[in-house]
Amino acid sequence: MSVQGKVALVTGGGQGIGRGIALRLAKDGADIALVDISRDALTTVAGEIEATGRRVTTFVADVGDRDQMRAAIDHAEQELGGFDIIVNNAGIAQVQPISAVTPAEVERIFRVNIQGVLWGIQAAADKFIALSRKGKIINACSIAGHEGYALLGVYSATKFAVRALTQAAAKEYASRGITVNAYCPGVVGTDMWVEIDRRFAEITGASKGETYRKFVDGIALGRAETPDDVASLVSYLAGPDSDYMTGQAILIDGGMVYR
Ligand SMILES: NC(=O)C1=CN([C@@H]2O[C@H](COP(=O)(O)OP(=O)(O)OC[C@H]3O[C@@H](n4cnc5c(N)ncnc54)[C@H](O)[C@@H]3O)[C@@H](O)[C@H]2O)C=CC1
Ligand SMILES: CC(=O)C(C)=O
Numbered sequence: 459m460s461v462q463g464k465v466a467l468v469t470g471g472g473q474g475i476g477r478g479i480a481l482r483l484a485k486d487g488a489d490i491a492l493v494d495i496s497r498d499a500l501t502t503v504a505g506e507i508e509a510t511g512r513r514v515t516t517f518v519a520d521v522g523d524r525d526q527m528r529a530a531i532d533h534a535e536q537e538l539g540g541f542d543i544i545v546n547n548a549g550i551a552q553v554q555p556i557s558a559v560t561p562a563e564v565e566r567i568f569r570v571n572i573q574g575v576l577w578g579i580q581a582a583a584d585k586f587i588a589l590s591r592k593g594k595i596i597n598a599c600s601i602a603g604h605e606g607y608a609l610l611g612v613y614s615a616t617k618f619a620v621r622a623l624t625q626a627a628a629k630e631y632a633s634r635g636i637t638v639n640a641y642c643p644g645v646v647g648t649d650m651w652v653e654i655d656r657r658f659a660e661i662t663g664a665s666k667g668e669t670y671r672k673f674v675d676g677i678a679l680g681r682a683e684t685p686d687d688v689a690s691l692v693s694y695l696a697g698p699d700s701d702y703m704t705g706q707a708i709l710i711d712g713g714m715v716y717r
Pocket of ligand 2: 600601607643644
């Protein structure tokens, strides 16, 4: 119950890792503001959160739009009576050899994965300061934020950028008592990996499921990660036990990348 009575906003909360994080924080005692571009997905997860007994509100927003992120945070505060934690989880993948990447593709992924995190940090910190709260900012990074992967070069660049933003924001907001950290999962069996596997197959001729299996074979603990594995770390980063930690991008990957 480390976040009992707190208000937590989770972006990309409509499925996958974001859903897992939102459910875990609700079970830990937080009220949840769910943000996603998909209204249908939000409705389903909101029902699951209500079943935990915590309050939940939903807001359809594109994290790459600064005004929409500010509106989402205002909505969370108005509906749930406060604002304490933001999990900037929403992200998209892109599988493409560097030789074939187009400007439009770069703009699309930078907008969601970098600007989405940046606007989330900025709007959340402004709100924490306005409310005089020592908030927690938690960003989605990846093993790809510690190591560049072939065919995932631009995606990897966005996750390296998340680490940079996490470190810089930690330094800028430390005097306000706001902490900023990131979680770096490995291979989590969500829709994102279905799409990554499909694109690897298209580009390399690998069979369906082959790329996913190869990545999972590289995990020391011998199995793919689940959203609940990721949510355990986020639960810690959201709660008081991590109060003395800031600017960190923590690998939770079953043993894939060692830094
Ligand atoms: N699945 C994996 O193996 C890993 C995922 N990650 C990161 O974890 C985060 C979540 O990934 P998954 O749950 O696997 O992805 P997912 O594709 O299963 O779910 C992403 C969610 O974000 C939402 N979303 C996408 N663009 C959005 C936007 N512009 N505004 C608001 N919501 C938006 C989608 O509608 C969806 O509900 C991402 O940042 C991803 O890069 C990091 C390492 C590994
Ligand atoms: C999706 C992702 O971050 C990887 C590298 O699996």
